[in-house]
Amino acid sequence: MRRPVIIFVVLLATALGVGFAMRRTLAPRLAALHVERGEPNAPPPLDPGVAWSGEWYTVEHLDEATIAIGEPRSEGRNVSYLLLGNARAVLFDAGGGWADLSPVVDDLTDLPVIVLPSHLHYDHVGSIENFSAIALADLPELRAQARGGVLVPTFEQFLGVVVAREPPTLHVAEWWKPGEPVDLGGREVVVRHTPGHTPESISLWDPARHWLFSGDYISPRPLFAFLPGGSIGAYRSTARTLTAVLPGDVVFWGAHDELSDTLAPQLELADLRDLSRVLEAIGRGEAEASGFFPRVYPVNDRLEIWADIGDR
Numbered sequence: 521m522r523r524p525v526i527i528f529v530v531l532l533a534t535a536l537g538v539g540f541a542m543r544r545t546l547a548p549r550l551a552a553l554h555v556e557r558g559e560p561n562a563p564p565p566l567d568p569g570v571a572w573s574g575e576w577y578t579v580e581h582l583d584e585a586t587i588a589i590g591e592p593r594s595e596g597r598n599v600s601y602l603l604l605g606n607a608r609a610v611l612f613d614a615g616g617g618w619a620d621l622s623p624v625v626d627d628l629t630d631l632p633v634i635v636l637p638s639h640l641h642y643d644h645v646g647s648i649e650n651f652s653a654i655a656l657a658d659l660p661e662l663r664a665q666a667r668g669g670v671l672v673p674t675f676e677q678f679l680g681v682v683v684a685r686e687p688p689t690l691h692v693a694e695w696w697k698p699g700e701p702v703d704l705g706g707r708e709v710v711v712r713h714t715p716g717h718t719p720e721s722i723s724l725w726d727p728a729r730h731w732l733f734s735g736d737y738i739s740p741r742p743l744f745a746f747l748p749g750g751s752i753g754a755y756r757s758t759a760r761t762l763t764a765v766l767p768g769d770v771v772f773w774g775a776h777d778e779l780s781d782t783l784a785p786q787l788e789l790a791d792l793r794d795l796s797r798v799l800e801a802i803g804r805g806e807a808e809a810s811g812f813f814p815r816v817y818p819v820n821d822r823l824e825i826w827a828d829i830g831d832r
Contacts, residue, residue, distance in 0.1 A: 543813060543828060544748045548679045560593040560618065570782045573627060576619035580784055582773070583729075585707065587628055588784035590777055591616055596643050597777035599784055601733050603726070604629055605704025610655070611635045612724050612733050613775055617646020617685070625651075634694065636711075638735025638775060639721040640677040642685055649688045657711050657722045658695035666692055676748035677718070698722065714762070716755030717744060731771050732762075738792060739774025740785045743825040746814035752802055752831045759796035766792070778822075787822070794820045803832050 570580045578590040585604040591597060600613040602625060609631045615621045625633055634653040637645050648654060656662055656671065665671055671690045678687040701708040710725040717736040724733040737758065745752050772787040798819045801807035809815040814826035
C-alpha cells in the first residue's frame with residue numbers, strides 16, 4: 521500500500537505547485553517510506569577475475585595498482601576504488617557502510633590510505649569514519665562549511681533519511697584542489713570538479729592510464745539530477761568540459777555496478793557524448809521524456825538521466 525500513497529503525495533505536491541527545493545527535499549523522505557531494510561541480496565555468482573573479500577565485498581584487480589571493491593549484495597551495488605602508489609594509496613569512495621570496509625582495504629595494501637569521497641551521499645561515505653585519514657575536494661563551499669577542519673554533511677548532502685542513518689563527522693586531513701596533481705609516489709591523480717549529481721561531486725583522473733573514476737556523474741545506471749543539489753544545467757556544463765578535454769580512449773569507472781554482472785562498471789567517451797547530446801536537447805526543450813517526477817530522459821541502452829520537472 522505504501523507505493524500508491526507515495527505516488528499520490530508526489531503528484532499532489534506537484535499539482536499544488538510545490539517548488540523545486542520542496543520537491544527535492546520531499547523525494548528522499550518519501551523514498552524512505554518504501555526502502556526495504558531487511559535481508560541483503562543473496563550472493564550472486566561472480567564473474568572471472570572477481571573474488572569475495574568477506575561476506576559483503578568483492579575485489580577485482582583492474583591492473584597491478586588499481587582495485588575495484590564492489591558491493592553486489594546491496595541494492596545500490598556500490599563500487600569503490602583503491603588506487604595504489606609507491607608511497608601511499610587513495611580510496612575513492614567508502615562504500616554504503618552496511619559492513620566495515622577498512623578490513624578489506626587492510627588486506628589489500630600495507631600503504632597508508634587516505635579516503636576521498638566523490639560526494640557526500642550516505643552510500644559513498646558509509647565506512648569513512650573507519651579510516652584515519654580523510655581528504656575532501658578543496659571547493660569554497662566545503663571549506664566554508666568545515667569548522668576547524670571538521671565537516672558534518674547536511675541533510676541535502678548526506679540523504680541518510682533514506683536508510684535511517686545519521687551523517688558522519690569528517691575530520692579533514694587534506695584538501696585536494698581540483699586541477700592540481702596529487703603524488704601518491706610514482707603515480708599522480710587529479711581531482712576534477714564534476715557537478716550535476718550534487719554541487720560538490722568530483723571525479724578522480726588518472727592521466728597515465730586515461731582513466732576517470734567518475735563517481736555518480738556517469739555510471740551505467742540511472743543518473744540522478746532530481747535530488748537535492750542536482751542540476752541538469754550543471755550536468756550539461758560538466759559534460760561540455762569533459763567532452764572537450766578528455767582523450768578519445770578515456771575509460772570511465774563508475775560508482776554503481778550493473779545488475780547483469782559483478783565486474784567494475786566501464787563506460788567510454790561515446791557514452792559521454794550521448795549524454796551531452798541529450799543534455800543539450802533538454803536545454804533546448806527538444807528532448808523526449810517519460811514520467812512526471814522525476815522526468816526520465818533516455819540516453820542510450822545503458823544510460824538515462826532523471827530530472828526535476830522543468831529543470832533545463
